[in-house]
Amino acid sequence: MAKLYFKYGVMGSSKTAQALITKFNYEELGMSVWLIKPSTDTRDGADIVRSRIGLESRAQVITPEQDIREEYARAGQRDVIIADEAQFFTPEQIDQLRALVDEEDLPVLCFGLRTDFLTHFFPGAQRLMELADSLTEIKTVCACGRKATVNARIDGSGRIVTQGGQILLGGNDSYVAMCHKCWKRKIREQEETVQKG
Amino acid sequence: MAKLYFKYGVMGSSKTAQALITKFNYEELGMSVWLIKPSTDTRDGADIVRSRIGLESRAQVITPEQDIREEYARAGQRDVIIADEAQFFTPEQIDQLRALVDEEDLPVLCFGLRTDFLTHFFPGAQRLMELADSLTEIKTVCACGRKATVNARIDGSGRIVTQGGQILLGGNDSYVAMCHKCWKRKIREQEETVQKG
Amino acid sequence: MAKLYFKYGVMGSSKTAQALITKFNYEELGMSVWLIKPSTDTRDGADIVRSRIGLESRAQVITPEQDIREEYARAGQRDVIIADEAQFFTPEQIDQLRALVDEEDLPVLCFGLRTDFLTHFFPGAQRLMELADSLTEIKTVCACGRKATVNARIDGSGRIVTQGGQILLGGNDSYVAMCHKCWKRKIREQEETVQKG
Amino acid sequence: MAKLYFKYGVMGSSKTAQALITKFNYEELGMSVWLIKPSTDTRDGADIVRSRIGLESRAQVITPEQDIREEYARAGQRDVIIADEAQFFTPEQIDQLRALVDEEDLPVLCFGLRTDFLTHFFPGAQRLMELADSLTEIKTVCACGRKATVNARIDGSGRIVTQGGQILLGGNDSYVAMCHKCWKRKIREQEETVQKG
Secondary structure, three states, rough: OEEEEEEOOOOOOOHHHHHHHHHHHHOOHHHEEEEEOOOOOOOOOOOEOOOOOOEEEOEEEOOOOOOHHHHHHHHHOOOEEOOOHHOOHHHHHHHHHHHHHHOOOOOEEEEEEEOOOOOOEOOOHHHHHHOOOOEOOOOOOOOOOOOOOEEEEEOOOOOOOOOOOOOOOOOOOEEEOOOOHHHHHHHHHHHHHHHOH | OOOOEEEEEOOOOHHHHHHHHHHHHHHHHHOOOOEEEEEOOOOOOEEEEEEEEOOEEEEEEEEEOHHHHHHHHOOOOEEEEEEEHHHHHOOOHHHHHHHHHHOOOEEEEEEOEEEEEOOOEEEHHHHHHHOEEEEEEOOOOOOOOOEEEEEEEEEOOOOOOOOOOOOOOOOOOOEEEEEEHHHHHHHHHHHHHHHHH | OOEEEEEEOOOOOHHHHHHHHHHHHHHHHHOOOEEEOOOOOOOOOOOOEEOOOOOOOEEEEEEEOOOOOHHHHHHHHOOEEEEHHHHHOOHHHHHHHHHHHHHHHHOEEEEEEEEEEOOOOOHHHHHHHOOOOOOEEEEEEOOOEEEEEEEEEEEEOOEEOOOOOOOOOOOOOOEEEEEEEHHHHHHEEEEEEHOOO | OOOEEEEEEEOOOOOHHHHHHHHHHHHHHHOOOOEEEEOOOOOOOEEEOOOOOOEEEEEEOOOOOOHHHHHHHOOOOEEEEEEEEHHHHOHHHHHHHHHHHHHHHHEEEEOOOOOOOOOOHHHHHHHHHHHHEEEEEEEEOOOOOOEEEEEEEEEEOEOOOOOOOOOEEEEEEEEEEEEEEHEEEEEEEHHHHHOOO
C-alpha cells in the first residue's frame, strides 16, 4: 500500500523545508530515510539539501546516468525514500522510483517544482504528474494575495524574461513566484512600454 | 479570483457525472453555464455529454481549429465554463481557457483523463496539469482495493495492450482502470506466459 | 487499510448524488454496497435515497436505537458501506461504523452536512469530524461567488432565522447555502432594519 | 476573499514547524504576520513558539479572557494572522478570528490538534472544524505504516491511558500518535492482560 507522492510548489514555497521536516518525522519514529537529490541541482554543495529557513541535511546525489534502483540496492534497505528537487530527475528515474514503490512497497515522497519560467514542465515533474498516486500542492502567495503558480524569471533590470533555456547557469537572473494573471499582465505591460518607447 | 480547475480521473471514475452535477448546482443558483466538449470525443452523438449513470446534457462541440475565446464571445457571456473530456483539447485551447480565467474572471472547470493507456499525458491534460490553479483527483478503486490510476487498454482476448496509438478508433479494445502495481504485474505475467508458450 | 471517510457539504452541494455515484462505481466493479440512512431523514420515503438531479436508490433505514454492527451482520457481508445524511446518526453509531472499518477492514463512506443553521455541529457530523481518517469537502458556491459553508435557514418572509431547534419539522422554512461573510452581513442588515423600523 | 484555515494534525506531525515556515514565507514576501498562541500552552516559555526540528519565534500570548479582535487592534494592522496550538483557544475566540477574516479580509491560519487522548475535540478545534473555510490535515504515520490520527496518552509504565482530564499538567505521561486501529487494539490487549492477571 505504499504510494508515489509528488508534492509540488513554486520557488520559495518551502519545498525543501517540507522534505526535511518529513525526514525528521520519519526518523523520530525510528524509521530510516534515504534522502536523494539530482546532481543538476548543486547550488548548495554536492551533497547538501538546504532550506532557506535554515534546515539542512546530507543527501545522496544522483546523476542522470544512474539507475536509482541500483543505487538504492547499494545504499541498503530503508523505510522510505525522500527526494528533493525531483523535477530534475530524468523520466526514466521517475519510472525507477515508481518501480520501487510497486515492487518494494516503499513509500517515495518527491518534492519539486512543477513548471519552468515559461509554464512548461520540467521532464521529471511531467513524469511525476503522470505517475504519482498522490499530487499535493505546497502553496504560497503572489504579492497580489492570490496563490502563486508561476516561477517568473527576472533579469538584472527587473524585467520578466520570456526566452531562454529551461535551466539557467550563472547570470544575474532570479525567480519570483506569482499568479498566472499577474505574470501575464506584467509581460503585457513590458511589451506596451517597449512599443511606446 | 476565478480559477482554472482540472478534475482528473481514470475511465469509469464518473468524471462526466461530476461535470453534469456541477452544471446542475450552478444552474440551481441561477448562474449560466457554457458546457463544451472537444470534437474528438463523439461517442455520444455530436453534441451530447452523457454519463454512464444516466445523466446527460447538450454541449457545444469545439473542433481543434477553433479558438475557444472566439467561440465564447459568440456564445454570449456566462457565469462559468464547464468542459468535459478536456484531455482532448489542444494545448493552445487550454491556454485560451486560461486567458478567459485571467481576463474575464470566469471560473473554468475542466474534467478529463490524466493519461493514456501507456501512462503518458494526453496533450490537453498535460497543459492543464501545467497551468491549472487547482488539481483534484476524481477517485475510483482498482479491483484489488487500491486507488486506480492507470487506464489499461484490453484487447478482444482480455490481454493488456502495450502498443498502439493514443486514441483508438473502432476495434474491439476496451479500457479497465487499475492501480499501477496491478497493471505492471499483469503485463509481466502476460510476458512470462508468452515466453513459456 | 480501509478508511472511514466523511464527505461533508452544505445543502444543495450534491452530497446524495455523490453517494449514489460512488455506489454505482463500486457496483460496476462487481463490488457489493450496503447503502444506509438514518431514520431522522424521511423526506423521500422510508427507504429511498434521492438526489435533486434525479438519481435514486433504496437504502436500509437505521433508527437511533439500532446498533449498526448488528444490522450489518444481519444484512450480510459487503465490500463497502455508504451512508447518506450521516450527520443524523448518533455519535455511538459513528463509533460503530469506525469499529467496522477497524475490525472488518471495510471502507465506510459517510456523506452529510457539517453544521446546522447556526453553524453548530450535528451530533453525527461532530463524531465523524473527530474520528474520520479522511475529511473531504463537497463544494458549492455562494451567490457572491465565494465558497458556501453555512446552511442559512430562511423563514416564509425571506428572513434568515437565528433561533430554533436544530432539526425543523414542518413549517415554511427553507435553507439557502451561503458563505459565512454573506450570512453575517444579511443578519446584521436585518437587525438594522428592525431597529430603524 | 480571505479565508479561515484550520491545519490540524496529531502530536509530532510538525504543526508548529509548518506554522513557522508559513510565517517565514509571508515575511519573505514583505508581508507582516501576527503570530499568536493561547496561554494554555506554556511549555516553551511565555511567548516562544518552538518546533522540535529547531525552529522558533516569539509570539503574542492570548489568555482565555482576552478578545482577539481587541488585541489585534492594539497590536496594529497586519497582512495575516498565524495561530499555533489553536485547539486551546476558546470557541468565542475562534468566532473572533472568524470575524477578523470576514470584516478585515484578513487571512487567518490556525494550526493545532484535532482531538484529545480520548478522540474528543478540544473546544477550539471543534469551533474551527465548524467554521473554517479550509480544513487541511498535516499528516504523519503510525508505527504500523498507516496514517496516525489518535493522540494516545501513555503513562509512566508504557500503558495507554483511557481516563483523565483533557489537559494534563505535570505527571509522567506522554503522547504517541497512532492510527485508530492500533490504538483500539492496544487498549484491548491491555484489558485482556489485566483480566488474565
